[in-house]
Amino acid sequence: MSALTAIFIRDMRMSVRVGGSALMGVLFFLVVVTLVPFALGPDLALLGRIGPAILWLAALLASLLALDRLFATDHEDGSLDLILTSRAPLELVVLAKGFAHWLTTAVPLIVAAPFVGIFLNLGFRAAAAMVLTLLVGTPALTFIGLIGAAIAVTLRRGGLLLAVLVLPLTVPVLIFGVAAANAAMTGPVPFGTPFMALCGLTLASLVVGPFAAAAALRLEIE
């Protein structure tokens, strides 16, 4: 078994435990979506119109939750040093960790999104569009978040700083994600236009994220 596969499986196992990011992420997603009607009022028409935006924001915040501990736990117990001195390329290790994080944190969100969309009066088209945009957009969130997680790895109370660093970088993903979901709900922009832009953002983040995160890790861990 190669080092990358081993790291991937280890990260998957750690996330899936309760207290790990998988179940907590979905629960947080559900709680945030439940909070919104308390703030906005129960008007179902309004909720249906802004439903995609609420779901995207909640998905963004839920993905952000788990990023904090992604590299920090490894740094604390010393495995990050071992990874840095091993022969596996750090960029690929970061890619493997990011992929494991996406599978365990974002995929449950994508599966839960249509059901949670029922609470927001999302129709079938909007729900299907949400699932597609989340499927394509959440890897971008994960891999951009990796950069912030790597920068904040040595900090003890890095959580909020991480959010402050990462959230502005994820704004384009949010814009195109919500635009694509809204385009499916109403006209006149066709769904494909913002969706293609979203795909492009994700592909770019798949490359930039690991390289930037690896560089940050090398700088932080001297």
Next chain:
Amino acid sequence: MAIVDWANPSRFLKIANPAIKWLGGFTVVAFAFGISQAIMAPDDYQQGATVKIMFLHVPGAWLGMLGWLVMSIAALGTLVWRHPLADVTAKAAAPIGAAFTLMCLVTGSLWGRPMWGTYWVWDARLTSVLVLFLLYLGVIALWRTVEEPSRAARAAAILTLVGAVDLPIIKFSVDWWNTLHQGASVFRLSAPTIDPSILIPLLVMAVAFTLLFVTLLLAAMRNEILRRRVRSVRLMQASVAG
């Protein structure tokens, strides 16, 4: 037999093993009777056969709330009396209560689609039951996140007692707010407003589901006691070997 005699887990296991079998038998009989009653019950003149979703929806709601009540009493047992079985009861009751609350939410949603035209509406009753469901999930997560059982018990006990404020909110939500969900028809100060031809099957199904709840609770408590024993044995082994 004083309550303190029940505190011994081994004694509990000795009582629970036959009790689970008997209660399981009663549950099956009650469900057989209840389902036959439900099938024979008349259709509503307005709702047709969909009124029979009530036979799942209402017991689910009652038992979801009963589950949290059981957990609250167990929480008092943990915090005030340090009763050893209280921890076990609280941990065992949480997933069962959550499942009944989920059944209530899902059947209610499916009932709402033909009746109200929507799967969900943010009225007081539905929202407070959804909050109860989220509280259940939170308590279950808390139980499993804290490693040491007695510390987890104390943390969960406090969360349970705080969350118990939702129970009267659910009950009185249809009185305090203008809700789409109908008002109280069974548990009210004057007589129930449901016709006996539907009320009787409802009560029979409620009894059947309650027996199911108790059976599952005892079985889950038994599992939890055995799980803790396995954990103690493992810890002892590890300390001896190391």
